[in-house]
Amino acid sequence: MGDRDIHPADEAQAERGLALVQAAVAQTRAPLALRERLEADRERSRPARRRWALGGSLVGAIGALALALVVATGGGTAAPSVAEAAVFAKLAPTVSAPAVDPTHPGLLKRSVGGVTYPSWQDQFPWKASGARMDKVGGRSAVTVFYDNPAGDRIGYTIVDGKALGEPSGRTLDQGAEHYVVLRRGDRTIVTWRRGGHTCILSGPAKVPADRLLALASWSGTGVA
């Protein structure tokens, strides 16, 4: 459907339909009763899940093999790798973006282990657009997504707990900061440590590594 085929009235109607759907979506949340039912189901399923973990089924055995392969190739749940944690930046946000901290406009109102996510929108064309919470190797990993006007999306993941092992890649020291740049598939990843935690900035290959480094090293808020 080319733009020239779209009648302005149809376009206006489609936009109105989208606004109606967005409003309905924004005001609709799963009822508490449903959440309670799901939680009860999840609790009931725990013993069965423990059996799979012991390899009690064929699928469990295949899963164990897959996990063993991951460990053998540098991943694994016990000691997650940067590459594993960087995967979250490729997924969709599940919650709305944290708000900008009005008292510190260079920061968002979200942190992990004392490390606060930046708000770049006053300095760079990247605006926080969403977030998601995951677990990797039993640790919490929070990813905040940032979009630019061209429609590119990058993800900033902070993994809670002890810093992950440093991956091999191009290194860059800037002041007290030590950055590693690596490629995984179609993604460029920059990782560094802050406050004893691993921070990961991951974007599509079209976003240059230097751009990610500039964002990663930005300390306009006074945050080291």
Next chain:
Amino acid sequence: MDAVSEQRLLDPDSLGDHVDRLYRAAWALCGSREDAEDLVQETYAKVLSKPRFLRNDDDLGYLLRVLRNTFYSSHRSAQRRPQTAVMPEDYEPMDTRSGTRPDEAFEAREVFDVIASLAPDFRDALVAVDVAGLSYREAAKLLGAKEATITSRLFRARGQVAAGMDRGRSGVLEEKG
């Protein structure tokens, strides 16, 4: 290495992160809040019944796929069963714990009713992108269609929602032909 590392076990403890999106998608598919709750619960029960290994799919895309499959299989089963009595039109149970104002809840219900009444191709595209929040590419993968097709269906579906809200449900049904 990438192919192996991207295969991962779906973490059952993270399923709660997606319940709002799945509930909205289920409501938009079913057109009924009660059926939507049952559909989400059935979906989660299926997912939890055995370990799930995901390759490339994100959690939400995978869950939405299971939800949609469950909806269509349940829908087919329901068509073969005798119909049960339905609540009167004016029966409006309130979930006092949802925090949504009654007037807002009423409008959302109308919108979801209209979405549920759309032709399946249009409805599914709209549910995947506008309701569940998948990208066009993810929606195309989920629905087995080209991205351009999703774009076209989405455009028409949005227009039909606006028309449906203006003219009532029968107006939308007329456009399906």
